[in-house]
Amino acid sequence: MLKADELFIPETATVLDTMKRLDETGQRILFLAPEGRLKAVVTDGDIRKCMLRGGSLEDPVSKAANYHPKSLPIAERGRARRELERWGIDALPILDKNGVITDIIFADGVNVDNRKRVDIPVVMMAGGLGTRLYPYTKILPKPLIPVGEQPIAEMILGRFRDFGCRHMTMIVNYKRGMIKSYFSDLEKDYTVDFIDEDTFMGTGGGLCLLKGRMNSPFFFTNCDTLLDIDFGDLYQYHKDQGNLVTMVCAFKHFTVPYGVVELGSDGGIASMREKPELNFLTNTGVYVVEPRVVEEMPNGEFIGFPDVIDRYRAAGEKVGVYPINESSWMDMGQMEELEKMRRRLEEQS
Incomplete structure (x- = not known):
C-alpha cells in the first residue's frame, strides 16, 4: 500500500517528472505538500489542461497545479466518502490542525462514479489482416485474439x-x-452492426461505407487499442473545442539505450549524447469524428485515417488533440505489445 508521502511532489518538479510519478504510483493525483503541509494538488486532468494551454513538458508543475484543493480536518474524516461523491473528486486529503496531511481517502470506484456518460455511436475498424500478429492471425482475426479471458x-x-x-x-x-458469429452469440447489453468491406480500403477508406448511417458525432477506434480514460470527458472536450476530428494522443517517454553520435560535415564528430531521452505525442488510433467526414469520404478510396486528417488540416479545418498519459494506453498491434497488455491487465485484476 502506498504511503502518503509517496504521492508528494515538489513544486520545482517539471510537468514531465509529474507525469512519470503518476505512472509510477498508478494514481491520478499527486500532492504539493512542503514539509507535509498541503499546498496544492495536481491531477492528470490538470496536466492535460496545462498542455492544451500551450504549456511545456519542462514547465514547473506549479503551472498545472490546483492551489485551491479540497480537504477535511481529522475531526471530520467520517464524512470523507460523502464529500468525495459530492465534490466529484478521486481523493481527499485529511489534515491535522497544522495543515499536515495525515491520511488520504480514495474513491476507488466504491459507490462513487464521477465519469461523464455519453451515448453516441462507436465505429470500430476491424477488417485488417493483422500481419504484425502473425501467426496468431492466421487462425483468428485480430479483433478476436484474446487478452486474458476476452477478445x-x-x-x-x-x-x-x-x-x-x-x-x-x-x-x-x-x-x-x-x-460476426462471435458477437452475434455474445450475451451483451449493446447492439453491434456489421458493415462488410469487400476490398481493403485502409483505416480511413472504409468510412465511406457508413454514408447515410451517421447523424451524430461518433467514437472511431482501431480494434487493438485499449484506453483507460474518461470517454465522456473526451467527447465534452471535442464539443467544447468545436473540432471536426479529435485525436487521442499519448505522451511517450523513450530512452535510447545507446550513446548517440552525430557526424559533422567533415566526417568528424559533431556531438555525442549518452542514452538521450525522447518525449513525444503518439497517435493511439482513437478519435471523435463528426458525421460530415463520413459523407465527404470518396467511395472506394484506399487511405489511412491519419491521411484523412492531414487532408482536412491542409484545408484549414479544425483538428484537435486530446492528450493522455502513457499509462492510460495499451496497444496490442505487435506481438511484444500484446504480451505487455496481458501482463498489465493481469496486474489490474
Whole structure:
C-alpha cells in the first residue's frame, strides 16, 4: 500500500517528472505538500489542461497545479466518502490542525462514479489482416485474439459501453464470418452492426461505407487499442473545442539505450549524447469524428485515417488533440505489445 508521502511532489518538479510519478504510483493525483503541509494538488486532468494551454513538458508543475484543493480536518474524516461523491473528486486529503496531511481517502470506484456518460455511436475498424500478429492471425482475426479471458474487441467495446455507449458498428473484412458469429452469440447489453468491406480500403477508406448511417458525432477506434480514460470527458472536450476530428494522443517517454553520435560535415564528430531521452505525442488510433467526414469520404478510396486528417488540416479545418498519459494506453498491434497488455491487465485484476 502506498504511503502518503509517496504521492508528494515538489513544486520545482517539471510537468514531465509529474507525469512519470503518476505512472509510477498508478494514481491520478499527486500532492504539493512542503514539509507535509498541503499546498496544492495536481491531477492528470490538470496536466492535460496545462498542455492544451500551450504549456511545456519542462514547465514547473506549479503551472498545472490546483492551489485551491479540497480537504477535511481529522475531526471530520467520517464524512470523507460523502464529500468525495459530492465534490466529484478521486481523493481527499485529511489534515491535522497544522495543515499536515495525515491520511488520504480514495474513491476507488466504491459507490462513487464521477465519469461523464455519453451515448453516441462507436465505429470500430476491424477488417485488417493483422500481419504484425502473425501467426496468431492466421487462425483468428485480430479483433478476436484474446487478452486474458476476452477478445480484445470485446474489451474495447465494453469500455465504451461502461460510459453509456450502446450502439456499435464494426467494419469487417478478413475472417469476418468468425467476428460476426462471435458477437452475434455474445450475451451483451449493446447492439453491434456489421458493415462488410469487400476490398481493403485502409483505416480511413472504409468510412465511406457508413454514408447515410451517421447523424451524430461518433467514437472511431482501431480494434487493438485499449484506453483507460474518461470517454465522456473526451467527447465534452471535442464539443467544447468545436473540432471536426479529435485525436487521442499519448505522451511517450523513450530512452535510447545507446550513446548517440552525430557526424559533422567533415566526417568528424559533431556531438555525442549518452542514452538521450525522447518525449513525444503518439497517435493511439482513437478519435471523435463528426458525421460530415463520413459523407465527404470518396467511395472506394484506399487511405489511412491519419491521411484523412492531414487532408482536412491542409484545408484549414479544425483538428484537435486530446492528450493522455502513457499509462492510460495499451496497444496490442505487435506481438511484444500484446504480451505487455496481458501482463498489465493481469496486474489490474
